[in-house]
Amino acid sequence: MKKIDISYASKSEHNIAQRILIKTIEQFTGKRKLQKIYNDFSKNNFNPRYFWSGILESMEINIIDKSQNGIDIPAYGSLLMIANHPFGIIDGLIMCSLASKVRSDFKIITHETLQFAPELNNYILPIDFNENSKTTIKNNLITTKKAKEHLLNKGLLIIFPSGSVSVSNNLKKMYEVDEWKNFTAKIIKQTKTDVLPIFFDGKNGLLFHLFASKLKNQTLKYSSYIHETKKMIGKNINIYPGNIIKFNELNEFKDRSELTQYLKMETYKLGKFE
16 A cells, blocks of 8 residues: 555645644654554555544544434434534544444535545545635635435435534533534535434543634634544544434424524534533
């Protein structure tokens, strides 16, 4: 497998100076460790479908299902999996891992960081909710079209409706602080898709919240994601999957904002932090 570059430095979001700063901080706060884990794992020539579970095992990250009945992902038919977004790249790895154990026709709308390995591109639909350039807007429109087509073709799609990692350092305040985008409600209405909500129990550490909440510096915030990811090695992560919400129930909401707030409430209720 080719040499890869795990980094949150983005050509579409950051200028040259910002990318250099992000990559420099990443290099000293965990990037080498993560790339070594990936390089050791990739020597086995993994099947891309099972990369997600395999890399989590290599990181010794244990996913603990705290729901009463266990997660229920149907093997066929269109499905939208949604979740809160407390950690970063780990959230995406876990959601894809859960989906991959049941079916192969899944895709995830996520930050371009997960595209570090070309073999994974078939599963990733990159998006940038900042939309700070014409190129970004154009790429987002392409992703939106592909996501809609995927659900209409009875596929499984994974979305983090907030579009960004939670900046709250208090679990009970996350519900108030997180702003979910109406994009999820829009695509549900367009594709008449059922929804499976999942709640992640946890938050990022002091460094991330210093950059994101106190200093409110986006560049430094991005530079801390790799550090936060490295800290998750060897940890247990509790998840609370809910029951599938049928489209017929969701269709009762005529306003996208109301539907978005309902989905957010139902997701956070799973962790009893609403």
